[in-house]
Amino acid sequence: xxxxxxxxxxxxxxxxxxxxxxxxxxxxxxxxxxxxxxxxxxxxxxxxxxxxxxxxxxxxxxxxxxxxxxxxxxxxxxxxxxxxxxxxxxxxxxxxxxxxxxxxxxxxxxxxxx
Amino acid sequence: xxxxxxxxxxxxxxxxxxxxxxxxxxxxxxxxxxxxxxxxxxxxxxxxxxxxxxxxxxxxxxxxxxxxxxxxxxxxxxxxxxxxxxxxxxxxxxxxxxxxxxxxxxxxxxxxxxxx
Numbered sequence: 001x002x003x004x005x006x007x008x009x010x011x012x013x014x015x016x017x018x019x020x021x022x023x024x025x026x027x028x029x030x031x032x033x034x035x036x037x038x039x040x041x042x043x044x045x046x047x048x049x050x051x052x053x054x055x056x057x058x059x060x061x062x063x064x065x066x067x068x069x070x071x072x073x074x075x076x077x078x079x080x081x082x083x084x085x086x087x088x089x090x091x092x093x094x095x096x097x098x099x100x101x102x103x104x105x106x107x108x109x110x111x112x113x114x
Numbered sequence: 115x116x117x118x119x120x121x122x123x124x125x126x127x128x129x130x131x132x133x134x135x136x137x138x139x140x141x142x143x144x145x146x147x148x149x150x151x152x153x154x155x156x157x158x159x160x161x162x163x164x165x166x167x168x169x170x171x172x173x174x175x176x177x178x179x180x181x182x183x184x185x186x187x188x189x190x191x192x193x194x195x196x197x198x199x200x201x202x203x204x205x206x207x208x209x210x211x212x213x214x215x216x217x218x219x220x221x222x223x224x225x226x227x228x229x230x
Contacts, residue, residue: 034218036221042223043116043118043204043221043222043223043224044204044206044221045116045221046116046218046219046220046221049218090157094217100162100170100217101147101159101162101170101172102147102149102159102206102219103159104156104157104158106156107156107157
């Protein structure tokens with residue numbers, strides 16, 4: 001079955017530390033991949049997206065993500081986390097066939113310690 | 115600010131009632147999507163409209179319906195409300211052009227519905 005998995009429900013990092021949030025997908029072909037961030041009480045903001053080409057994608061707020069076809073993964077990274085990065089992060093997939101709506105992972109809540 | 119607007123921001127109502135949520139897409143976007151975010155179900159796709167026509171349906175209950183008007187704004191109608199319908203309802207829009215091959219969805223701030 002097609003699915004998007006974010007294995008980590010909750011992650012805590014110290015301010016200034018590096019961050020990696022995991023996302024794995026299970027689709028027949030490589031889908032389009034997205035990361036969105038949701039701050040408390042806010043909507044979803046697009047961080048970055050991967051359609052094709054360079055497998056390392058740069059996004060806003062200093063985030064990047066790497067697409068690894070062999071691992072069916074699209075992990076989000078940031079070299080140095082700021083307190084304002086505390087939020088919930090969602091990986092999403094556009095399957096490119098059939099219904100083109102996004103399928104979201106269950107989200108990873110990031111807590112940043114001072 | 116994504117350019118997608120949703121009203122109202124909050125809505126509190128009683129079981130059995132009917133409500134209408136409104137969404138205005140980004141200027142020029144032809145596609146509108148509705149999603150529901152709840153604690154137990156996560157973020158789930160409900161329905162998509164493209165230039166006034168229904169294009170795709172997801173996990174939308176029969177008590178729910180939507181439409182997209184000629185000015186491209188969209189409304190999501192929820193009727194016979196139940197406690198379990200309490201959730202955050204998001205609207206997203208995308209250009210919907212070029213066959214949607216590289217469409218990116220931009221989300222509004224959401225409407226929080228509380229059913230008492």
